[in-house]
Amino acid sequence: MIPAARRGSPGADRRGTHRRGAGHASCHHGEILQGVFLDAAGxxxxxxxxxxMSGPGSRAEFTRRPxxxxxRLTVRPGDRTKAARAAALAVEECxxxxxxxxxxxxxxVSGDIPVGLGMGSSTSDVIAVxxxxxxxxxxxxPPAAVARLAVRAELACDPLMLxxxxxxxxxxxxxxxxxxGHRLPPLVVVGCALGGGAPVDTLSLPAPVHDDHDVRAFExxxxxxRRAVATGDAALLGRVATASARHGQRLLRHPEFDALVGIARRLGAVGVQIAHSGSVAGLLLDPAAPGLRHRVRGCxxxxxxxxxxxxxxxxxxxAAPGLPDPADLPNFPTTKESPSGPAHRGGHRPTGPDTPRRPARLPAL
Known part of the structure; x- marks a missing residue:
C-alpha cells in the first residue's frame, strides 16, 4: 500500500510554518525494455x-512566499520550463x-545529468522539484501523486519516483x-554513448506504429x-534487453548497433541495452561469471x-559478500563529482535541427 502524504519538519521557521524545502532525484541509464503492453483491462x-543508475541526479530548492x-514564481536557471510547470502544479497540490x-x-534547480542521452534528465528535475x-x-x-504531477508537467515521465x-x-x-520484483539480477554495466554522445532528435523521429504481432512480442x-527478475537470471535479462534494443533500432538506427552486439558476443556479455530516447547504451555482464575484470577491460x-x-x-x-566490489572494477568512478557539474547545458529545449550537435561531456556520467 502506498503511504499517504506525511508531515515532516524540513524548512520550518520559528512560527512552525514550513517555507523552505529541498528535493533530490536520481537518473537512469536508458531502458531494459520498452514497447506497447496490455494492462489489467486488456x-x-x-x-x-x-x-x-546511482550517481548523477537533480537537486531542487524551493522557498515559498505565503x-x-x-x-509570482521565479525559477533559476530560467530555461527550466518543465521544472517551472512542476513547481506550480506541486504548489497547487500541496x-x-x-x-x-x-x-x-x-x-x-541544479544537477549533473547530461541532456539528450536518454537518462531521464527532465524527469529527474521534475521529481526533485x-x-x-x-x-x-x-x-x-506518495509516489503515485508524484508520478501524476510529473506526467502533467512533461506529458510523459520515467519511473524515477519509485x-x-x-x-x-x-x-x-x-x-x-x-x-x-524486488530488485534486478546483479549486473555489471559498461556504459558508452552512441553517435558520439550527440543528442537524439526525438521530435524528428516518426511515431512508432505497433501491430498485434508487435504487442504479442512485447508481451x-x-x-x-518477469522470470529473469524472479530467478535472478542475468543472462535471461540480457536476452530481453538485446531484443528490445534491436526492436528500437527500427526508429533510432544507430550505426554502431551491430558493433555493440558483436562486442557483447565476443567478450561474454549477456546482452546490450540502449536508451530508446537517447544515445546512452551499455554492455551487460554477469558478475558471477569468471574473469569479470578481464572482460570489463576487454569491453x-x-x-x-x-x-x-x-x-x-x-x-x-x-558491495556485498559473494559479489565483486564495484569500486574494484575498471572504469568505475572513484572520485566524487561536483554537485554543480556540467548540468543541463541545453536546458529543457527539445532537441531538434537547431540543437548544437556537440558531444555530451561524457566524463560527467
Missing part, C-alpha cells in the same frame, strides 16, 4: 522498464492538501502496469523479464577501438 499501453500570488491558498516562491515543494509544506507526497525497484511503467499515464519479453578496449566512447562502469548491486 487495453494497450506504452510502457517501459528502466535501468537504474500571501503572494501563485503566478496547498490543497494543507488547506491553504497556493502562493508564489523561488525555485533553484515536486519533492522540494512538498518539503516546503512539510509533506512527503526508486530502483523494477516495474513496468506506463510513462504517458504515470502508473505502474506491473511490479516485476513475451515481459514474461521473460572498454573494444568499444574505444570501434570509436564508441565509454562513459562509466556501474552495477545494479552494492
Amino acid at each position: 487495453r494497450r499501453c506504452a510502457g517501459l522498464v528502466t535501468l537504474p 500571501g503572494t500570488p501563485p503566478e 496547498a490543497r492538501r494543507c488547506g491553504e491558498r497556493p502562493c508564489g516562491g523561488e525555485l533553484r 515536486v519533492r522540494a515543494v512538498a518539503a516546503s509544506y512539510g509533506l512527503r507526497l 526508486g530502483a525497484r523494477p516495474v513496468l511503467f506506463a510513462q504517458r499515464e504515470g502508473r505502474v502496469l506491473e511490479v516485476l 513475451r519479453l515481459r514474461v521473460l523479464l 572498454v578496449r573494444a568499444l574505444e577501438s570501434d570509436g564508441i566512447p565509454t562513459t562509466r562502469t556501474f552495477t545494479t548491486f552494492p
